[in-house]
Amino acid sequence: MSEQLSFLQIAERCNCVGNINALLESNEYYKFIVNEQLVGLISAKDIPALKLALNRHPVLVIDDTSQQVQFHDSYNNSCSSRTAGLKDLLAFMREQKSWPSLAKWRDELYPVYGDAKEPNGISLYMERAASYNFGIRTFAVHVNGIVKNAEGVHMWVAKRSMRKETYPGMLDHIAAGGIGNGMGVLESMLKECDEEAGIPLEIAQQAKCTGTIQYFMQSDLGLQPETEFVYDLELPPDFVPFPKDGEVESFSLWTLEEVVLHLKNNEFKPNCAIFIIDFLIRHGFITPENESDFLRIIDNFHRPLPFPAV
């Protein structure tokens, strides 16, 4: 049996960028600036391939002295011009295999905020597969699917398909996903409930947004400063989730004790793990009395992020 992790170790594995300012000041990253606002960080390692592609599609301008990447003036006047320019550039880079990440093209557009003149303050939309390279702040929904019965609280846990592009085979929430393509928060939650777990609309609508989790992750994929909206959904005892979109291999209904065992065994997708710890705190299963790291754990749930949001 592998080593059991503490709740604090699990939280720190997700929110693993200890010092955001050090990252901002590091010359290992170029600042991605749109409309005079810092909206992301691009690894210096990704810059040479980006430069090559810009020779053909001069959508962005790179300044090596200040280590800044900005839109070329001719693409910088609106959300739609930035979005269209970046789309052409990234499509070309995908073709050229400029960045390996682009092989996992999603056809899903993530918003980048920071332009008050545009609807909802959105500066541009960016193909999701490139989001880690640009280190933009991303947004998502996570649903804790709960069943309460005489024996206590149970949680539905999904096993991710081995075919998933990220974290194949790891444990996951009943439903979760990025907020893209201009969708709203509630709308995204309802969509994921339907697609990932076959939860009917009339049940999914009972879900309550209990707040957010915000962390700054750094992984092989790149940077991921993320804001996630947390939902608790109490499901009827006779409801059984089923994957409609093939993203889930199987579902299990576990007691919280079983969930904790798999959690500490490091079987959950890192960000799901942090949500489950948040759930266990909010519902009084982890307390200041039974967990000496109580405050340090919570410190990992709400990182102030240096990039704009809605």
Place this chain on the structure above:
Amino acid sequence: MSEQLSFLQIAERCNCVGNINALLESNEYYKFIVNEQLVGLISAKDIPALKLALNRHPVLVIDDTSQQVQFHDSYNNSCSSRTAGLKDLLAFMREQKSWPSLAKWRDELYPVYGDAKEPNGISLYMERAASYNFGIRTFAVHVNGIVKNAEGVHMWVAKRSMRKETYPGMLDHIAAGGIGNGMGVLESMLKECDEEAGIPLEIAQQAKCTGTIQYFMQSDLGLQPETEFVYDLELPPDFVPFPKDGEVESFSLWTLEEVVLHLKNNEFKPNCAIFIIDFLIRHGFITPENESDFLRIIDNFHRPLPFPAV
């Protein structure tokens, strides 16, 4: 009728120190350093009176060049020696009326963390009345006293006695208070429930700690970087709170709509107001859909604090 505040304005009035780093770098504050750790900030305005008192009780050493205040070596070897030295100094300063705040002497000792060699990591204990002057990180409990019935969720709201030393006559939680005198978190919550609202132990024990709120406040009193443990307590519909310690003038049971009205009317004690907004979010009354400042509000609930905790 006075101007109605937005939830964001209310949150920012409590968590009103916008830039903690600016405070740390400002020459308006002296750094209070114990055991080589920064544990607080002392206003430069409070330094002259402190210096005068130190002539008689040389417990602390002030370095004007580095703007640092530390314990004198002869008091610096343990929690008990620091505590005893500071007690003598502050008692003398109270007598001498060195700092106006000391007139509100509480006879309650607040822990200052940061010494791993001591039990619970406590470097020293400090009289509560001086905590604002030293800008130490303080800890407290807050209880949301809830009644659920057919008409929905109600909250018990206290009106603070006009004789309270701070925020007289303002609205407050059913029970709340600082964690002092070496008490634990749960223990403090049970004590406040008893003393402030006459809640019997068997009911108070049902309260669930749902997490923490952490803010950095600056007011006429001084600096207040505070970590507060949040409890939700569902009370039986027939329970009526009564003040045992005279700190509360009266209690009212309000619908959440009524609570929001008084909240926006700025009638609540500032930190209570932030807890109620947290409650309204956690229970799905404030949502990403009905509140455009949703993320910005939450940003005020979990400030990373630059001083150590347990």
